[in-house]
Amino acid sequence: MKIISWNVNGIRASYKKGALQKIFEEDADIIGIQETKSTPEQLTDEIKNPQGYISYFDSSKERKGYSGVAVYTKVQPEKIIYGLGKEEYDTEGRCLTLIYKDFAFVTAYFPNGGRDEEHFQFKLRYYELFLKHVKKLEEKYGTVVFCGDLNVAHNEIDIARPKENANQIGFLPIERAWVDKVIASGFVDTFRHLHKETVKYSWWDQKTRSRERNVGWRIDYVFINKKNEKKVVHADVLTDIEGSDHAPVMLEMK
Numbered sequence: 001m002k003i004i005s006w007n008v009n010g011i012r013a014s015y016k017k018g019a020l021q022k023i024f025e026e027d028a029d030i031i032g033i034q035e036t037k038s039t040p041e042q043l044t045d046e047i048k049n050p051q052g053y054i055s056y057f058d059s060s061k062e063r064k065g066y067s068g069v070a071v072y073t074k075v076q077p078e079k080i081i082y083g084l085g086k087e088e089y090d091t092e093g094r095c096l097t098l099i100y101k102d103f104a105f106v107t108a109y110f111p112n113g114g115r116d117e118e119h120f121q122f123k124l125r126y127y128e129l130f131l132k133h134v135k136k137l138e139e140k141y142g143t144v145v146f147c148g149d150l151n152v153a154h155n156e157i158d159i160a161r162p163k164e165n166a167n168q169i170g171f172l173p174i175e176r177a178w179v180d181k182v183i184a185s186g187f188v189d190t191f192r193h194l195h196k197e198t199v200k201y202s203w204w205d206q207k208t209r210s211r212e213r214n215v216g217w218r219i220d221y222v223f224i225n226k227k228n229e230k231k232v233v234h235a236d237v238l239t240d241i242e243g244s245d246h247a248p249v250m251l252e253m254k
Contacts, residue, residue, distance in 0.1 A: 002027070004238075005107060005147035005222055006248035007034040007203075011070065015047050019243025024050050026238075028250070029074050030098075032107025034149045036068035058082050059093040067092040069109050069148070075100065084129050089122075095130070103143035106134060110151045114169045123151070127178045135185060138225050145253075146187075147222040149203075149246065154179040154189070157199060158218035160210075170219065187223045190235040190251050200237040206245045222251040 004026055008014040011033060015021070023031060031053070039059040040048060048055050053072040060067045081097035083090030095108040108130060113123030138144045152175040156162035165171045183189065191200070201216025210216060224232060234252040241248050 001029045001253050003030045003032070003105070003145060003147065003222060003251045003253070004028040004248050005032040005034070005220060005250075006241075007109065007149040007220060007244060007246035009035050009037075009244040009246065011036040011038050011047060011068075012043065013037075014243050015044075017243045019241065020047065022241055022243070023248060024053070024072075026248075026250075030105055031072040032096075032105070032147045033070040033072070034068075034107065034109035036070050036093075037065050038068060039064070056080055056096055056098070057093075058096045061091045061093065063092065067094055067109055069093060069096050069107055071096050071098055071105070071107055073098060073105075077105075084126075084133050086129065089126055089129055094126075095133075097133075097137065099141065103145060104134075104137040104141040106137070106144070106146035106148075108146065108148040108150075110149060112151050112169070113175075120169060124174065124178075127175075131178075131182060131185065134187070138186070143228050144187075144225045145222065145251070147220075147249065147251075149220050150179070151219055152176060152179060153217045153219055154192075157197070158201075160201065160215040160217070170217065182223065186226045188226050188229045188232070190222045190224055190229075190232050191218075191237065191249065193229060193232060194235050200239065202237050202239075202247045202249055204245060211245075220246055220249045222249055224251070224253070228253075 077098035079099035098105045111123040113120040153159040202220035204211035204216040231253040238248040
């Protein structure tokens, strides 16, 4: 099974650039999309119904052109869960869960937290509620794969300039500690599991053209619960695919 996760930074713009089509050409079984910045009503049939896929969308309810996630899947799931079950955290369209016969799949777009202190605290609360969500899924369904833009670089290897960003949101100790907590609770960062020393980034600041210099952050992940880590065959950051300030991340599992 092949899974791809990608923050497209606007799904309509991604389609116009031809970038979304490149992801479909990767022939993944499941594609998790973040930051669609659209509602389904705003999308063409070509975006909503690409050949071979069924699509599901969770969009921002109050703020248009903001946030939003989607999943493209070749196999119809048995159940869809929108959000995390609490309205305060679900109005921005940040999380989709698909329940299949043998496992649960989750894609999420985590808050950035950089707007102000209130929004940063919202991000921290979102982290905790999300972890409870995936742990409950594990208890009920056994195998869980979750992916998305977590908006945090875990360790120094995951960021080009760790010292300069030590006090920046996205690399603060309290945020990094949450990733530690996720791993301690029984989930595996599939890329780092296979590539202990590999330096690859998944996001670059567009304003400073940092992608050209590869001054980036690895803030996009695919996790699987630890008891299934032996199923992980391949994991990568698809840096050759452009069209967003993020690169797609990929997992292949048996």
